[in-house]
Amino acid sequence: MLQIVFWFHAGVAIAAAVLCITRRSPVASALWLVVTLFATAVMYVLLDAHFIAAIQVLVYSGAIMVLFLFVIMLLNLGDEVATDMKGWFGRGVGLALAVFVGIEVWVVTRALPVDQIRLPAGELDRMTADQGAVRVVAEPLYTDYLIPFELTAVLLVAAIVGSVVLAKRKV
Amino acid sequence: MDMFVNLATPAGMSLAMLPEIVLTIAALALMLLAAWRHGGEEDQRLAGQVALFGLGLTMFVMWWLWLKGARPDGIAHMVTLDGFRYASSTILLLGAMLSVMLSLGYVGRERILTPEYYVLLLIATIGMLVMAAASDLIVVFMGLEIMSVCVYVLTGINRRSVFGAEAALKYFLLGAFASGFVIYGIALIYGATGSTNLTVIDLRTSNLELESHGMLLVGIGLLLIGFAFKVAAVPFHMWAPDVYDGAPTPITAFMAAGVKVAAFAALMRITVHALGGSIDAWQNAVWGLAVVTMLGGNLMALAQRHVKRMLAYSSIGHAGYLLTAVVSGTETGAAAFLFYAFAYTLVTLGAFGVLAAVGRNGERTVRIDDFAGLASKRPWTAFAMAVFMLSLLGFPGTAGFIGKWYVLSAAVESNQWTLGILLVVASVISAGYYLPVVMQMYMRPATTAEAHSDSAVLGAARWVVGGATTLLLLIGLLPSGLMNLARASTEDLKPGVQFTQQPAPSDQPMLSDED
Numbered sequence: 001m002l003q004i005v006f007w008f009h010a011g012v013a014i015a016a017a018v019l020c021i022t023r024r025s026p027v028a029s030a031l032w033l034v035v036t037l038f039a040t041a042v043m044y045v046l047l048d049a050h051f052i053a054a055i056q057v058l059v060y061s062g063a064i065m066v067l068f069l070f071v072i073m074l075l076n077l078g079d080e081v082a083t084d085m086k087g088w089f090g091r092g093v094g095l096a097l098a099v100f101v102g103i104e105v106w107v108v109t110r111a112l113p114v115d116q117i118r119l120p121a122g123e124l125d126r127m128t129a130d131q132g133a134v135r136v137v138a139e140p141l142y143t144d145y146l147i148p149f150e151l152t153a154v155l156l157v158a159a160i161v162g163s164v165v166l167a168k169r170k171v
Numbered sequence: 172m173d174m175f176v177n178l179a180t181p182a183g184m185s186l187a188m189l190p191e192i193v194l195t196i197a198a199l200a201l202m203l204l205a206a207w208r209h210g211g212e213e214d215q216r217l218a219g220q221v222a223l224f225g226l227g228l229t230m231f232v233m234w235w236l237w238l239k240g241a242r243p244d245g246i247a248h249m250v251t252l253d254g255f256r257y258a259s260s261t262i263l264l265l266g267a268m269l270s271v272m273l274s275l276g277y278v279g280r281e282r283i284l285t286p287e288y289y290v291l292l293l294i295a296t297i298g299m300l301v302m303a304a305a306s307d308l309i310v311v312f313m314g315l316e317i318m319s320v321c322v323y324v325l326t327g328i329n330r331r332s333v334f335g336a337e338a339a340l341k342y343f344l345l346g347a348f349a350s351g352f353v354i355y356g357i358a359l360i361y362g363a364t365g366s367t368n369l370t371v372i373d374l375r376t377s378n379l380e381l382e383s384h385g386m387l388l389v390g391i392g393l394l395l396i397g398f399a400f401k402v403a404a405v406p407f408h409m410w411a412p413d414v415y416d417g418a419p420t421p422i423t424a425f426m427a428a429g430v431k432v433a434a435f436a437a438l439m440r441i442t443v444h445a446l447g448g449s450i451d452a453w454q455n456a457v458w459g460l461a462v463v464t465m466l467g468g469n470l471m472a473l474a475q476r477h478v479k480r481m482l483a484y485s486s487i488g489h490a491g492y493l494l495t496a497v498v499s500g501t502e503t504g505a506a507a508f509l510f511y512a513f514a515y516t517l518v519t520l521g522a523f524g525v526l527a528a529v530g531r532n533g534e535r536t537v538r539i540d541d542f543a544g545l546a547s548k549r550p551w552t553a554f555a556m557a558v559f560m561l562s563l564l565g566f567p568g569t570a571g572f573i574g575k576w577y578v579l580s581a582a583v584e585s586n587q588w589t590l591g592i593l594l595v596v597a598s599v600i601s602a603g604y605y606l607p608v609v610m611q612m613y614m615r616p617a618t619t620a621e622a623h624s625d626s627a628v629l630g631a632a633r634w635v636v637g638g639a640t641t642l643l644l645l646i647g648l649l650p651s652g653l654m655n656l657a658r659a660s661t662e663d664l665k666p667g668v669q670f671t672q673q674p675a676p677s678d679q680p681m682l683s684d685e686d
Contacts, residue, residue: 104389111385117365147249151313154195158294158317162324165287
């Protein structure tokens, strides 16, 4: 059963991703991206990361995609967008890259992580039952990973200042 | 009298991050100041002075930690405290300070009156310091992103320049792509070793015999591609000439020196410390990158007629020399990198400072011929430029020579003879475009009587150019003090883990085989 759910959603995620980059209309692309993000959320559920799955749906499929659509509508990009896929050469390069990525995925799946670094089977389930789904994520985030967490604040400040500078009407 | 800092406690972590915290406060204070005072040139100058003060204070705090001999108690968690961090942070802060000093006059002249200019410059410097300090791949990535986001914006901050806009967009798209490679590589390295901490990665690779684990190898490859993009190594250099050309000149200098040194500092720490055990996996790849970057960068620079573009390609060539230091994979290589980076920062800031002064009507259009007769009209400026060109070339008597010699000896020490020979060949090629600048200045008369009448180096930029020239000659003649400092700074780059007290079993990451 799990196998079926996995393969179905993996297929949906990949197909939607391909559709996302091949559609001519930006709105259609954005909507296919939503499908990809939903299918990815299912992967998180399969990995017992329920909280991450919920966040994925709320933040990515919800908030960020709404912003995407807003931007597309504000820029008033209609249907008649010229394609930037460049003839047979561009497609050839794309195909070569796809083969390259295929080889890479093949190599990576040949080499699975060694047993010593894996969590014991059922460990994540046990932790979730003990501490609740949020705490399993939140506690390391605010203790072990506090420094990277604080650094994201600096990154966001930089991004806001930068976008204000570039978007200001008066030069 | 080393001071052991326990990075597991909030107080210890705050102490370890003190320079970054000071600089963050300075950047935020400057942001508030910019909100009130954003009238014109006077306010812009004030913002620059505040930025300079903030950078100076950060340097002071960094040196205080250095003098105290602060070092981590146990495994360096997230950030580390060692000589390599202090030395590379000093170089980065110096580069940022000199960039601010060049900007003081430049932004007024070019009417770049957005006071956020200095705020972004400070935040970019925070990112660089974080990269130099990071002992965890996640922190490396955060530093890289903070730095990159600010530099994308700074590239296009002159809204009236169409070349600036093109450069910023190009840099943003390719930079975001490169960041994708870096984070994918980090994810795979985590998948193979179960950790993002450099010490733990190193211990697990050797203890669990993961040296040729497929996932680790692919991860290292992707990480290298991402870093090669960021330091503009051939064949991932396509963005660099256009971006360096289109950005405001002080920002070009900041990118060519600071961004490159920060990325190399992180790469050096990752390769020597975390991936030292799997050196066979990456050494050949970096070797190839170094060779094509050295030869390719210098050959392409030969074909340039405009000075700013020529310096852009020359900085690609110098990335090749720095990659040579990475190939050795030893502490000597890291020490050579520090020395070279110091000289390179001085020379880059100085050369772009002179270019900004000479190119009063747009630096993009200054050609090598336009330097004709500078020696007779402005002897000191010409002398400084000559020192910079000879130092970039690696002429004996300048700091550039000692730096190159140090890199060469690091390569030879790890039996990289071919690489050493190719480095010398690349340097000979580079004479073909550095020397014409010197020849034009000293052996050709000025084209018109009023040429160079307004190309004086003014204000704070005079201190940058003068100071850089003096230091380059001084280090070129008396290098031993700085070389000893570089060597001492890299001794604990690959630290034996030291605990002053026995850690609780649960705190200790799994370091050894279960059996």
